[in-house]
Amino acid sequence: MVGGIQSPAQANYGPIPGEILFSIIALLGVACFTYIVMKRMTPLLRGERDFRFDQPLIRLGRLAQFWLGQWKHPRYRFAGVVHILIFAGFLILATRAFALLVLGISGHFIVPGFSGLAGQMYEAIKDYAATIVFSCMVVAAVRRIVIKPARYAVPAEYGKGRGADAIFLLALIAVLMASESLFKASESALQAQQGGGTEFLAMLSLPWMFRNLLSETSVPALWNVYRGAYLLDVLTFYFLLCYRPFGIQFHVETSLFNIYFAKLERGTVKPVRWGVSDEQLDQVKSFGVKKFEDFTWKHMLDFYSCADCGRCSDQCPANAVGRPLSPRFLTIKARDYSFQHYPVLGNPGDGAALVGSIYSEDEIWSCTTCGACEEECPLLIQYIDKIVDLRRGMVDDGNVPKSIQKALKALESRGNPYGKMEKKRAEWAKAKEFQETCDVRTLNGTHGAGTLYFVDSITSFDDRMQAIGRATARILDRIGEPFGILGGAEKDSGHDVRRFGEETLFMALRDHNVEAIQASGVQRIVTADPHAYNALKHDYKDVPPVEHISQVIAREVRAGKLALAPVEDPDNVYAYHDPCYLGRHNQVYDDPRNVLDAIPGLQRVEMKRCRDRSFCCGGGGLMLFYEPQETERMGVKRVRMAAEAGANVIVTACPFCMTNIEDAIKVAGMEGRMTAIDLAELVDQQIARPGPLQIGTRQESAMA
Numbered sequence: 001m002v003g004g005i006q007s008p009a010q011a012n013y014g015p016i017p018g019e020i021l022f023s024i025i026a027l028l029g030v031a032c033f034t035y036i037v038m039k040r041m042t043p044l045l046r047g048e049r050d051f052r053f054d055q056p057l058i059r060l061g062r063l064a065q066f067w068l069g070q071w072k073h074p075r076y077r078f079a080g081v082v083h084i085l086i087f088a089g090f091l092i093l094a095t096r097a098f099a100l101l102v103l104g105i106s107g108h109f110i111v112p113g114f115s116g117l118a119g120q121m122y123e124a125i126k127d128y129a130a131t132i133v134f135s136c137m138v139v140a141a142v143r144r145i146v147i148k149p150a151r152y153a154v155p156a157e158y159g160k161g162r163g164a165d166a167i168f169l170l171a172l173i174a175v176l177m178a179s180e181s182l183f184k185a186s187e188s189a190l191q192a193q194q195g196g197g198t199e200f201l202a203m204l205s206l207p208w209m210f211r212n213l214l215s216e217t218s219v220p221a222l223w224n225v226y227r228g229a230y231l232l233d234v235l236t237f238y239f240l241l242c243y244r245p246f247g248i249q250f251h252v253e254t255s256l257f258n259i260y261f262a263k264l265e266r267g268t269v270k271p272v273r274w275g276v277s278d279e280q281l282d283q284v285k286s287f288g289v290k291k292f293e294d295f296t297w298k299h300m301l302d303f304y305s306c307a308d309c310g311r312c313s314d315q316c317p318a319n320a321v322g323r324p325l326s327p328r329f330l331t332i333k334a335r336d337y338s339f340q341h342y343p344v345l346g347n348p349g350d351g352a353a354l355v356g357s358i359y360s361e362d363e364i365w366s367c368t369t370c371g372a373c374e375e376e377c378p379l380l381i382q383y384i385d386k387i388v389d390l391r392r393g394m395v396d397d398g399n400v401p402k403s404i405q406k407a408l409k410a411l412e413s414r415g416n417p418y419g420k421m422e423k424k425r426a427e428w429a430k431a432k433e434f435q436e437t438c439d440v441r442t443l444n445g446t447h448g449a450g451t452l453y454f455v456d457s458i459t460s461f462d463d464r465m466q467a468i469g470r471a472t473a474r475i476l477d478r479i480g481e482p483f484g485i486l487g488g489a490e491k492d493s494g495h496d497v498r499r500f501g502e503e504t505l506f507m508a509l510r511d512h513n514v515e516a517i518q519a520s521g522v523q524r525i526v527t528a529d530p531h532a533y534n535a536l537k538h539d540y541k542d543v544p545p546v547e548h549i550s551q552v553i554a555r556e557v558r559a560g561k562l563a564l565a566p567v568e569d570p571d572n573v574y575a576y577h578d579p580c581y582l583g584r585h586n587q588v589y590d591d592p593r594n595v596l597d598a599i600p601g602l603q604r605v606e607m608k609r610c611r612d613r614s615f616c617c618g619g620g621g622l623m624l625f626y627e628p629q630e631t632e633r634m635g636v637k638r639v640r641m642a643a644e645a646g647a648n649v650i651v652t653a654c655p656f657c658m659t660n661i662e663d664a665i666k667v668a669g670m671e672g673r674m675t676a677i678d679l680a681e682l683v684d685q686q687i688a689r690p691g692p693l694q695i696g697t698r699q700e701s702a703m704a
């Protein structure tokens with residue numbers, strides 16, 4: 001009995017007793033779902049290893065933040081709030097769904113603890129939850145059908161649109177909410193007609209509205225509504241359960257696991273093979289991802305967990321400039337491939353090479369590894385590791401763009417991508433005028449120093465970027481840092497070599513540098529290149545702690561040891577461009593801004609896309625040697641963003657950003673109206689300019 005009336009289980013449906021009918025439906029539903037999920041898990045069992053079972057407490061904390069707390073959803077405010085409401089509604093309604101399903105089998109079931117006041121309160125809350133979820137379905141459908149946000153669109157090159165599937169799923173959920181509410185309303189109306197006490201229905205909720213509509217309905221018709229609504233609810237529930245693993249709604253089941261097992265570190269790249277040390281790599285027959293099964297099980301889980309919300313591609317700079325890359329479709333294409341090759345009915349197909357079939361070469365080379373997609377994804381889906389793994393597979397097959405091959409060869413033979421002689425690496429420090437102001441020592445065993453300035457290739461060899469090197473050295477000198485460089489003993493950090501998939505070359509560069517750094521005896525490292533910073537911090541082991549020059553300057557300013565003169569032209573408006581490998585990958589957002597704000601009279605504005613939403617300048621490292629197909633340069637877009645923010649000076653803190661942005665200023669025809677300067681250059685200028693006091697002396701602030 002339910003509320004004093006016969007339960008759906010006690011009624012007959014044609015010749016079949018309710019208990020039997022609903023038991024069969026439940027059995028079939030659960031069996032089908034289990035079978036489909038087992039089929040979906042098959043490729044995961046064949047995938048590569050991935051160690052995601054460490055640090056359970058941190059993982060649980062992140063689960064609370066990103067799954068339960070829906071942390072990233074409000075980044076897209078309207079859609080995010082709608083999703084949070086649906087998610088909260090589902091959590092509330094899970095208990096009711098369970099109770100309803102058991103009711104059909106047992107005839108009488110109340111969830112333990114839900115019989116008294118707690119149960120009544122829950123009933124009211126869940127009535128509102130069902131109403132809110134139903135309303136959200138309507139709103140979401142209107143957005144899909146009428147408003148059509150651009151990020152949901154499927155460009156022709158990525159196949160047919162998925163709008164119909166999305167609408168169908170929204171409709172199924174709406175039917176589920178409506179049938180559950182109708183069941184409750186008809187139950188209450190029957191109670192009223194039978195003269196018994198009626199259950200409280202939350203005012204203005206769906207059940208409350210339905211009961212008002214049913215108030216004049218005859219008792220026989222009410223029984224039909226009551227039983228029909230229950231049957232519809234149960235059928236919809238099981239249909240939805242079994243349908244979800246065929247499309248975007250699979251994330252309802254997988255998201256919890258996907259977020260729990262998500263990557264914990266930033267700035268790192270996965271090893272070539274989990275569980276295989278560098279020394280054992282020569283025994284690995286094939287590097288990277290070539291066929292689907294070369295992805296790790298977690299990467300496959302990522303594919304299943306994508307909600308197709310389009311946020312990653314919406315933020316992707318490669319997608320924005322028309323490169324043949326849209327991270328959303330990297331995932332969707334892999335998921336479609338998995339569904340086709342591991343069908344629910346039938347045997348798995350043969351694994352074909354992914355690049356050349358579902359992915360194009362340009363697509364995989366188009367990524368700048370900026371991390372914008374990963375920062376945005378509410379389900380913590382990773383892209384960079386997958387792209388690097390696909391590149392490793394291409395490099396292993398000798399499938400590398402010509403322009404990059406040349407740079408890689410030069411890196412192998414000379415330790416820099418330009419093919420310049422090793423002994424010329426410290427030439428930047430030998431300019432006569434510079435030497436008069438600053439003496440840069442080469443740490444060759446006889447000249448010791450506490451700090452190593454790691455210069456890296458572009459600053460060492462590019463004429464324009466050498467100015468950043470000299471400014472950095474002067475700042476270190478000014479703050480009394482006993483520092484030196486490795487000179488000819490330094491090789492490229494290998495940061496971007498690794499991200500281009502050339503792991504063995506990266507390892508050779510890293511090992512050489514680690515040996516040279518250790519031999520120098522320094523206690524810490526400073527660099528002005530965020531790529532070198534990221535490599536030294538995350539890709540290298542057994543080296544002293546590393547800081548970016550902006551962190552050093554900010555600390556000196558905070559400590560009152562470094563004061564900066566007022567800006568020369570107070571009419572200039574500055575915008576800080578966050579380099580991806582300083583900002584998103586290492587979370588250094590405030591220090592560069594604090595330094596700028598410490599310059600008296602400096603007017604600073606923020607670009608619309610700043611901090612963790614910064615827009616990549618076009619990429620560094622080997623990206624400078626690759627010309628992808630694109631309709632516009634990323635740097636040009638970035639320069640326009642600065643102009644829109646009202647700036648006429650772009651400050652950055654990365655030699656690669658400087659290269660791309662200065663180039664973009666010319667391409668955009670904005671010379672004379674826009675300039676770019678590195679933070680180190682600006683600070684160097686402000687130290688050198690006559691102005692108010694400069695607190696601290698070399699002796700006072702020198703490191704012990």
Ligand code: SF4
Nearest residue numbers: 316367368370371373
């Ligand atoms: S890392 Fe950057 S460029 Fe690469 S797919 Fe993600 S957003 Fe696009």
Ligand code: SF4
Nearest residue numbers: 306307309310312377
């Ligand atoms: S990967 Fe993440 S952000 Fe991109 S479409 Fe899928 S769920 Fe959305």
